[in-house]
Amino acid sequence: xxxxxxxxxxxxxxxxxxxxxxxxxxxxxxxxxxxxxxxxxxxxxxxxxxxxxxxxxxxxxxxxxxxxxxxxxxxxxxxxxxxxxxxxxxxxxxxxxxxxxxxxxxxxxxxxxxxxxxxxxxxxxxxxxxxxxxxxxxxxxxxxxxxxxxxxxxxxxxxxxxxxxxxxxxxxxxxxxxxxxxxxxxxxxxxxxxxxxxxxxxxxxxxxxxxxxxxxxxxxxxxxxxxxxxxxxxxxxxxxxxxxxxxxxxxxxxxxxxxxxxxxxxxxxxxxxxxxxxxxxxxxxxxxxxxxxxxxxxxxxxxxxxxxxxxxxxxxxxxx
Ligand SMILES: [Fe+2]
Numbered sequence: 001x002x003x004x005x006x007x008x009x010x011x012x013x014x015x016x017x018x019x020x021x022x023x024x025x026x027x028x029x030x031x032x033x034x035x036x037x038x039x040x041x042x043x044x045x046x047x048x049x050x051x052x053x054x055x056x057x058x059x060x061x062x063x064x065x066x067x068x069x070x071x072x073x074x075x076x077x078x079x080x081x082x083x084x085x086x087x088x089x090x091x092x093x094x095x096x097x098x099x100x101x102x103x104x105x106x107x108x109x110x111x112x113x114x115x116x117x118x119x120x121x122x123x124x125x126x127x128x129x130x131x132x133x134x135x136x137x138x139x140x141x142x143x144x145x146x147x148x149x150x151x152x153x154x155x156x157x158x159x160x161x162x163x164x165x166x167x168x169x170x171x172x173x174x175x176x177x178x179x180x181x182x183x184x185x186x187x188x189x190x191x192x193x194x195x196x197x198x199x200x201x202x203x204x205x206x207x208x209x210x211x212x213x214x215x216x217x218x219x220x221x222x223x224x225x226x227x228x229x230x231x232x233x234x235x236x237x238x239x240x241x242x243x244x245x246x247x248x249x250x251x252x253x254x255x256x257x258x259x260x261x262x263x264x265x266x267x268x269x270x271x272x273x274x275x276x277x278x279x280x281x282x283x284x285x286x287x288x289x290x291x292x293x294x295x296x297x298x299x300x301x302x303x304x305x306x307x308x309x310x311x312x313x314x315x316x317x318x319x320x
Contacts, residue, residue: 010063028273059267074096093115248260
């Protein structure tokens with residue numbers, strides 16, 4: 001079995017790199033390297049990039065990449081049916097990779113050996129005074145205005161035409177574990193799955209890949225972690241003031257508990273800020289929830305049908 005360490009980056013193809021670069025900077029990412037065909041962007045963590053924007057005639061999803069624990073995991077992966085040989089990455093930090101293809105033909109890269117960069121300065125998380133537990137004494141809350149600093153990529157949600165086949169591949173080939181399954185009728189009829197990385201006793205995000213039954217295969221959104229609730233709200237305000245298109249948020253999901261905020265990027269893809277998500281480990285049992293609207297969020301703006309349709313949106317972008 002291949003041992004994954006964490007999700008590493010996503011790659012999207014965009015028709016206008018200048019426009020997407022401006023958006024992603026306002027979203028809270030930082031450019032590591034730019035060339036004619038590609039822009040590599042990072043969070044505040046040590047990874048040299050968490051997002052690759054690639055030049056293309058039409059918007060398209062490119063790949064999801066996971067870091068593996070050891071180089072042997074790449075060698076093992078290269079022996080899978082349809083896998084590439086181990087090859088060298090030519091982006092910042094170097095490293096090596098193997099490319100796989102999931103049942104829908106989506107490219108899944110496994111990467112290893114990228115040289116880390118020094119972490120970027122990050123605003124400390126705010127100390128909150130709850131009603132009966134006052135911890136901030138004699139100091140004020142003054143988080144600075146600006147983009148929500150992105151720390152890392154957290155997960156990708158994918159609509160799949162053949163749910164059972166996708167669930168089998170992601171759990172058997174990548175070894176992901178179901179934290180939550182949304183079911184219709186009975187436990188043996190899941191229609192959505194929140195899958196986490198198998199990190200044994202170590203705590204890991206409630207989900208790294210979310211799969212849900214959909215009319216067609218489409219990446220629904222990629223999600224990036226920010227420092228705290230104020231970062232999320234200040235980041236929301238920052239993007240709104242720059243006439244970007246809010247999609248859904250701010251609210252709190254049910255399964256995974258993240259505070260969420262979705263945006264439509266200039267190419268029409270959904271991208272999410274999240275904070276305060278649940279963590280799971282080997283002692284966390286799989287939970288089953290009946291499919292209903294309330295399985296998606298606890299509070300927030302009313303969910304629209306467009307959220308379910310996902311992917312490219314038809315929302316009007318205000319003039320700048
Ligand atoms: Fe999400």
